[in-house]
Amino acid sequence: MFEKDSFERQFTDMIHDGFIFIDTMGIIQIYNSKAKEIFGIDYKPEYSHSSGKIEKGDIVIIADSCIGKDDGGLSPESLKYIGIRNSNIKTGDAIVAVGSYCDDRRLVPKYVYSSSDRLHDKLELEGMYHGIHISSSIDFENGIVAVTAGQDTYKIEFVKCIGHMVVLDAATKKMKFYQTKGYTARGEDINALLKGKEFRSKGNDTELFDVIGKNVFEIHNGNSTIKEFYEAAVGNDIRYTDEYKEINGRPTICSLHPVDKNGKRTGAVLIIKDISEIKKIISERDEALQNLFRMERKLSDEEATEKLLPDLAGDSREITNVKRLALKAAKSNSTVLILGESGTGKSMLAKAIHENSSYCNNPFIAVNCSSIPETLLESELFGYEGGAFTGAKTGGKIGLFEAAQNGTLFLDEIGEISMSLQSKLLQVLQDKSYYKVGSKDIKRIDARIIVATNRNLEEEVQKGRFREDLYYRINVFPIWMPPLRERREDIYSLVRNILPRVCERTGCGDKGISGEALRLLYSYDYPGNVRELENILERAVNMAEGKTIFSSHLAVKRNRQQNKAGAKGLRKLKEIINDAEKEAIEEAIAANNGDYKSAIMALDIGKTAFYEKVKKHNIII
Numbered sequence: 044m045f046e047k048d049s050f051e052r053q054f055t056d057m058i059h060d061g062f063i064f065i066d067t068m069g070i071i072q073i074y075n076s077k078a079k080e081i082f083g084i085d086y087k088p089e090y091s092h093s094s095g096k097i098e099k100g101d102i103v104i105i106a107d108s109c110i111g112k113d114d115g116g117l118s119p120e121s122l123k124y125i126g127i128r129n130s131n132i133k134t135g136d137a138i139v140a141v142g143s144y145c146d147d148r149r150l151v152p153k154y155v156y157s158s159s160d161r162l163h164d165k166l167e168l169e170g171m172y173h174g175i176h177i178s179s180s181i182d183f184e185n186g187i188v189a190v191t192a193g194q195d196t197y198k199i200e201f202v203k204c205i206g207h208m209v210v211l212d213a214a215t216k217k218m219k220f221y222q223t224k225g226y227t228a229r230g231e232d233i234n235a236l237l238k239g240k241e242f243r244s245k246g247n248d249t250e251l252f253d254v255i256g257k258n259v260f261e262i263h264n265g266n267s268t269i270k271e272f273y274e275a276a277v278g279n280d281i282r283y284t285d286e287y288k289e290i291n292g293r294p295t296i297c298s299l300h301p302v303d304k305n306g307k308r309t310g311a312v313l314i315i316k317d318i319s320e321i322k323k324i325i326s327e328r329d330e331a332l333q334n335l336f337r338m339e340r341k342l343s344d345e346e347a348t349e350k351l352l353p354d355l356a357g358d359s360r361e362i363t364n365v366k367r368l369a370l371k372a373a374k375s376n377s378t379v380l381i382l383g384e385s386g387t388g389k390s391m392l393a394k395a396i397h398e399n400s401s402y403c404n405n406p407f408i409a410v411n412c413s414s415i416p417e418t419l420l421e422s423e424l425f426g427y428e429g430g431a432f433t434g435a436k437t438g439g440k441i442g443l444f445e446a447a448q449n450g451t452l453f454l455d456e457i458g459e460i461s462m463s464l465q466s467k468l469l470q471v472l473q474d475k476s477y478y479k480v481g482s483k484d485i486k487r488i489d490a491r492i493i494v495a496t497n498r499n500l501e502e503e504v505q506k507g508r509f510r511e512d513l514y515y516r517i518n519v520f521p522i523w524m525p526p527l528r529e530r531r532e533d534i535y536s537l538v539r540n541i542l543p544r545v546c547e548r549t550g551c552g553d554k555g556i557s558g559e560a561l562r563l564l565y566s567y568d569y570p571g572n573v574r575e576l577e578n579i580l581e582r583a584v585n586m587a588e589g590k591t592i593f594s595s596h597l598a599v600k601r602n603r604q605q606n607k608a609g610a611k612g613l614r615k616l617k618e619i620i621n622d623a624e625k626e627a628i629e630e631a632i633a634a635n636n637g638d639y640k641s642a643i644m645a646l647d648i649g650k651t652a653f654y655e656k657v658k659k660h661n662i663i664i
Contacts, residue, residue, distance in 0.1 A: 053483070059470050059512075061295075061315030065259050067308060069273045074254045081317045082263075082291055083224025084252055090195065091246025092219055097236055100213030101144045102172065105233060106179045106188045107206045108137050109159070113292030114206025115232030115264075124237045126152040135159035139168040139179040143213075144237075153177075175216055181205070190221075197221040202318070204292050206233045221245075227291040228254065228262045263291055268313075275301045276311035285316075294318045331375035331520055355388070355395060356540035357533030361525040365392065368522045373399035378472060380517045381495040383524030386574030389495040390455060392524060397451040402491050405450030408443050413459040421464055427480035435481075444477060444488050451491040457517070458498035458509060469513045492517075527569040527576065534565050535633060537576060545581045554584055556592040558630030563594045565629070625660040628653070632662075 051073060055062045061078030065071055074084075097103065103125045107114050111134040119132040125142025132138065136159055142152030155168050167180040178191040189198040190209045197209050199222060210220040220242050226232055229252055231242050243252065254262050263269045268288040275281040281299060288297040296316040302309050355366055372379045373396045381389045390409060397407045415423055426442030427435055443452060460468070471477045472492060476485050494517050503509035527534070538556060546553055560583075569575050583596040627646065635641035643653045656662075 057470075057478075059466065059473065061313075061317070063259075063272075063313045063315070064302070064310055065272065065276050065313075066310040067277050069259050069276060071254050071257055071259055071262065072310065078315060079254075081293065081295070081315060082228050083226070084228050084254060084262075088223050088245040090197070090218065090221065092221070092244060094241060094244040095219060096239060096241045097144050097210055097220070098213065099145045101219065102141065102175070102192075102211040102213070102216070103144050103237075104141045104177060104179055104190050104192060104209045104211075105207070106139045106181050106190055107233065108181050108183065108188065108201065109204045110134050110136050110138060112206075113204040113227065113232075115227075115234030117206065117232075117234040117237075121234060121237055126150060127154055129156075132156055133158065137166050137181060137183075139166055139181060141168070141172050141177050141179065143173075144210075173216065175211065192218065199224060201292075202294055203289070208233050208236065210236075225252075227264060228252075230261070266290065268297060272299060272311055272313050275299055276308070278308045290315070331371070331377045334371070334374050355392065356536045357530060358536060359530040359533045361530045362533055365522060365524060368520075369396050370399060372396050372520050372522065375520065376401075376491060377519040378517050379493045380519070380521045381493065381524060382500075382521060383495075383497065384526050384572055385497045386572035387524040387526060388573050389497075389524055390453070392522065393451075393453040393455075393493045393495060396493060397453075397491070400451070400491060402450050406447055407451045407453065408447040409453040409455065410443055411455045413456040417461055417464070420460065421467070422480050424464075425467075425477050425479055428482045432481070439479070442479065444471065444490065445486065447488075447490040449489055451493060454492070454494045456496055457494040458496035458500060458503055462508075462510065465510045465513050469510060469516060472513075472516050527572045531565055534576070535561065535637065537573060538564065538580065539636070541577050542580055542584075545577065545584050549581060549584050551584050552590075554587060554590050554592055556583075557594070558634040560592050560594045560597055561633040562626060562629055563597055563599055567599045621660070624656060625662065628656060628660065628662060 055064075055073055055075040056077075058075055058077060061081045062073065062075040063071065063078050064073035078084075105122075105125070107117065110117055110119060110132070119129075119134060119136075122128075122132065122138075122140070125140065125144060126146065127140060127142060136156050138154060138156040140152055140154030140156075142154070143150045150173075153168060153170060153172060155166060157166055164184045165180060165182050167178075169176075169178045171177070175193055176191070179189070181188050186201050187198060188201060188205050188207045189196055190207060191197075192209055192211055193216075195218065197207075197218075199205060199207055206226075207222045208220075209218065209222070211217065212219045220236070222231070222233075223245065229243060230240065236242060259269060259273060266289065268290055271281050280301065282301060284298045285296050286298075288295050290297075295318060298314040300312045300314070302311055355362060355369070357363075369392055379393075379396060381392055383389055393409070394407060397403060410423065412420060422432075422435075422440070422442070424442050424444055426440050426445055429435060429437045429439040454468075457468075467477070471488065475489070476487050478485060498509075500509055500514050500518075504511045504514050527537075538561065542556065543553070564576070564579070571578070579598055580592075582598055583592045586596040587593070628642070631642040631645045632639065635645065639653070643650055646653065648656075
């Protein structure tokens with residue numbers, strides 16, 4: 044129905060979910076790359092072997108997490124092929140075993156098993172068999188099955204059930220077959236091979252297994268989902284969206300849609316989402332947390348943050364927490380999501396994470412997604428081939444993903460990109476690969492991704508303006524940058540950090556700031572956050588003719604409480620004295636750069652009286 048390199052095939056390969064189309068005969072016409080990945084059909088094996096079948100005397104090693112499930116319907120009786128005859132072993136039990144295939148010599152097999160209601164975290168078998176060191180294990184907690192024969196290990200990850208097998212040649216004791224992902228689709232399950240079915244060859248020179256043109260029941264065993272798929276294709280009105288289904292032993296979320304043309308049924312489409320992707324994301328989170336907990340034990344948080352993140356000024360509880368998270372994020376390879384209002388310093392935080400990471404000696408590429416027109420953003424990110432569109436450079440152009448290779452790519456204001464570009468970005472983050480505009484050649488990316496936004500992405504998801512799956516993909520390691528009004532105690536530190544840089548940049552010479560001016564800065568709300576504070580100081584530096592910045596040089600409104608008090612008329616004398624006392628103490632502390640002993644001397648009061656007044660006025664020191 045479709046040509047080998049048809050447009051439909053190219054288009055469906057770009058879809059993030061698995062996509063399978065069968066005609067009214069149940070013949071597979073489209074089976075996109077994601078579906079092949081989910082079911083292991085395009086899996087590239089580490090080891091090579093020729094085609095063949097299990098023969099008398101071959102050493103067979105089995106690791107089956109659930110007898111009868113995802114092993115081709117293996118029964119306990121079928122274990123007799125490797126010499127196991129134990130009536131206590133039941134369907135549903137787990138077993139790891141090694142034995143000699145159909146051997147008349149009555150060689151004793153080795154095995155351990157566990158009943159389905161008494162499974163442990165791990166089932167293991169280890170020892171010598173025919174002079175070969177054999178080790179076989181099923182790790183139920185982490186979903187890993189592994190078989191070691193001699194020096195080689197054959198490992199498969201699984202979600203629910205697995206039937207793993209390795210075969211060694213009777214004469215040479217060399218590996219002649221081992222299971223890989225997709226063994227069910229290839230018809231190479233344990234039960235079939237024990238009963239004499241031939242297996243395919245593996246390796247770089249082996250022709251890829253092509254499912255196009257095959258009956259769907261050849262590739263997927265006839266469970267209820269595949270039967271429904273076929274029934275919908277032949278004409279029955281069966282359809283559903285996002286339902287939990289198991290296919291080839293893998294838990295999935297499926298959507299089934301019949302396909303009609305001119306009122307006549309032409310087939311059906313099955314769309315598959317792999318639940319195991321969620322497990323992968325959780326694993327990334329766990330790995331990030333474990334790395335960071337180890338780091339916490341090695342470093343004193345306060346000393347480390349001051350030394351490694353000098354540009355993130357402040358020692359408030361809020362910014363200290365940000366610094367701790369930044370150092371943890373720097374030691375992880377997970378995607379970081381920086382949240383916060385405009386001007387809070389998200390770009391500076393991203394740069395600090397990069398500079399303290401393993402990517403620090405490689406490029407840091409930053410792009411503001413809201414500053415580039417939608418029509419150009421895709422080509423800027425992915426690059427393009429020459430002649431890809433009108434106005435394209437003859438030699439093409441590399442994209443920002445390519446420019447950031449082995450370094451860090453910072454995508455600021457990610458909440459501004461369109462839904463179509465969100466879909467492509469999701470595929471890059473998921474598969475670590477992308478296509479240049481106008482190219483059919485896939486490019487791989489090895490770069491740290493940091494994203495930022497001033498939007499509430501949860502609300503954007505609810506309103507349908509941001510993809511939910513992309514949100515979960517980028518929300519692996521979130522860091523919230525608090526607005527300046529929520530960490531006012533950092534204003535003094537920020538001023539000390541920013542003012543010298545502003546003076547140097549403007550060429551106005553070194554300038555200081557008065558206590559009254561600092562108090563005014565402290566009382567302001569900063570809707571523009573740290574960026575606004577820097578702009579206020581730059582204007583003040585240019586306005587101040589002398590060496591000191593006074594409150595009159597600051598483009599800052601007086602705080603609202605003062606204005607309201609003035610509007611209501613005169614206040615009581617006690618209130619005025621209390622406010623004046625509080626202002627004097629705050630100005631003395633600021634003028635002496637937080638040195639409390641010098642502030643006490645300047646105020647000419649006793650140490651006990653000073654701390655009593657600090658407590659009385661709730662002054663933060």
